[in-house]
Amino acid sequence: MSAVPTTSKPAPRRGRPGYDQDAVVAAAVELFNRHGYEATSMGMIADRLGISKSAIYHHVPGKEQLLEVALDRAISELEAVLDRPAARERPVDQRLEYVLRAMVGVLVDELSNVTLLLRVRGNTPMERRAMERRRAFDHAVADLIEEAAKSGALRSDLQPRVVTRLLFGMINWITEWYRPDGPLRREELGDSVVAIAFDGLRPRG
């Protein structure tokens, strides 16, 4: 799904001007998130890196491919969570706890890319493909919550569909406030999400 084949990924190209594709993508994503994708030009990305526009085209075919690489990284990391044994081979409440914690981990590790993914509105076929993969991921988590509710692992007075969206809100909103250089570690954040989701804020007596 990535425009830049990862199977035959060469060692980062590091001739002059000294930027590999990761650095170009990272600069592009930062500008996309700050100014919006439409308002960001290849010239702005080049300026940001201090290289010429033609040097950028040495690394990527165009702006849409930069967006595609970033979206693919975000969604691939989320998809990978569901493939891990801890998300597949344990009692359903433990699997759900694992998935919520791992989602927080991906959000923190891929903060800029996930931020971009959450803002995509489907303006191009490529954006719609990314949104479709995100929806499939959301549905898989919703199914897990439904399964947990049916098994009696979750309280029965709340609608699983609503619960899913509220939990996604807690997690997705992290992109709005989390600062990677702040004091809050990803593990602590994951613990807090799981603590509220499963046990709430009231002290259990």
Add this chain to the structure above:
Amino acid sequence: MSAVPTTSKPAPRRGRPGYDQDAVVAAAVELFNRHGYEATSMGMIADRLGISKSAIYHHVPGKEQLLEVALDRAISELEAVLDRPAARERPVDQRLEYVLRAMVGVLVDELSNVTLLLRVRGNTPMERRAMERRRAFDHAVADLIEEAAKSGALRSDLQPRVVTRLLFGMINWITEWYRPDGPLRREELGDSVVAIAFDGLRPRG
């Protein structure tokens, strides 16, 4: 703070072409949320209403005033929550429960205006004033959560600052998925938020 004084608000002006200010603001907000504020022109708003551009200027001085009115409505409704007796004169856990539920109510009732408020990035002095009021509101809720934690009404192993942001995430994210014409009523949504926030999803034995 509103560009259009509400104290001396006249009855809706309903000569030809038959639109009062509320309808103009509503159309503008819908377009701002769909296309972005920058990408929306007064001409597009006029087209949407099926009236001429000059007819719009009969109702409002310009695009920024439409944004200002919408942001003011959203933030004023949120501020009003904190002024109500139920948010001031009861045990702290009841006040917090009231405020969370009332925030959900405002989000549902003012869905488009709050959506706009959450997307504002501070590009103009007016936008920055709206963001400042929103921040003051956020801080007041954070103080309430801190007070509840200190009083022992909330578990003590979570940081109130992190809890605040996770609860805001659950609530603010509602703007991303709630459909006013869907089957989920605002009261049920408020109950679900309060249920997860205070008691979590695990059945209490």
